[in-house]
Amino acid sequence: MLLEIEQMETFIGQYHILHGITLSVPAGEVTVLLGRNGAGKTTTLRSIMGLAPAQKGTIRFCGEEIQAFPPYEIVRRGIGYVPEDQGIFGDLTVEENLKVAMKHKDSAAMERLQWTLELFPDLKTDWHKKGAYLSGGQKQMLSIARALVQDLSLLLIDEPSKGLAPIMVEKVAKALLHMKQKTTIVLVEQNFAMASWVGDRFYILDDGKTVAAGPMKELKEDQELKRKYLGVS
Numbered sequence: 001m002l003l004e005i006e007q008m009e010t011f012i013g014q015y016h017i018l019h020g021i022t023l024s025v026p027a028g029e030v031t032v033l034l035g036r037n038g039a040g041k042t043t044t045l046r047s048i049m050g051l052a053p054a055q056k057g058t059i060r061f062c063g064e065e066i067q068a069f070p071p072y073e074i075v076r077r078g079i080g081y082v083p084e085d086q087g088i089f090g091d092l093t094v095e096e097n098l099k100v101a102m103k104h105k106d107s108a109a110m111e112r113l114q115w116t117l118e119l120f121p122d123l124k125t126d127w128h129k130k131g132a133y134l135s136g137g138q139k140q141m142l143s144i145a146r147a148l149v150q151d152l153s154l155l156l157i158d159e160p161s162k163g164l165a166p167i168m169v170e171k172v173a174k175a176l177l178h179m180k181q182k183t184t185i186v187l188v189e190q191n192f193a194m195a196s197w198v199g200d201r202f203y204i205l206d207d208g209k210t211v212a213a214g215p216m217k218e219l220k221e222d223q224e225l226k227r228k229y230l231g232v233s
């Protein structure tokens with residue numbers, strides 16, 4: 001397993017937000033975290049990154065315990081995070097946003113940039129446009145691209161379809177399917193159609209705990225589980 005979390009508990013201030021998250025992420029797959037608003041999906045990603053540090057339980061990445069590490073140590077080990085608010089620089093151009101993310105400009109990095117631009121050709125069209133003037137979908141692509149140009153082996157992506165028109169959701173979903181060839185992905189996604197299209201396995205979170213898990217194709221058939229926790233049928 002690339003990432004293994006056991007009984008993770010996280011407090012934010014006095015609030016006990018995560019009560020026991022257990023999940024395993026195999027390399028080369030898309031693992032989707034599902035659950036109602038407030039279930040703890042974003043906090044789970046933030047705990048993995050050390051941004052909302054877990055107080056109990058273990059997080060193992062490539063066999064090493066990382067739950068006590070600060071965020072920069074976690075990034076250094078090859079985990080990237082694409083937050084829901086996208087985290088791109090509005091007053092920098094697309095080119096500058098990508099180059100800032102690339103720590104090294106060696107041939108491997110240039111190859112990753114090339115591959116990323118093939119995946120998101122729209123970014124080439126908007127190469128000199130400032131981040132602030134991009135549409136929601138373009139911003140989403142740029143924020144994923146910023147993670148892809150780094151040398152990462154695990155990418156945590158929070159609701160990439162949020163607020164996007166269906167055509168853009170489809171583009172992002174296709175890009176995620178391509179990305180799987182290079183990077184393992186943990187995806188938080190409320191759009192069930194997209195989640196079930198790109199996901200290989202699922203975890204359902206409820207009230208800060210993992211309550212169900214399995215191959216995505218099983219969830220597609222399980223009307224009861226979908227109705228109970230996801231409000232879809």
Ligand SMILES: Nc1ncnc2c1ncn2[C@@H]1O[C@H](COP(=O)(O)OP(=O)(O)OP(=O)(O)O)[C@@H](O)[C@H]1O
Pocket residue numbers: 012013015017035036037038039040041042043044
């Ligand atoms: N900084 C914070 N201070 C206090 N409570 C917080 C904080 N961040 C999150 N929470 C609470 O923790 C719970 C889990 O939030 P989280 O954002 O992880 O859920 P989520 O499953 O990602 O939901 P959503 O889809 O709405 O983003 C919610 O009840 C939320 O109000």
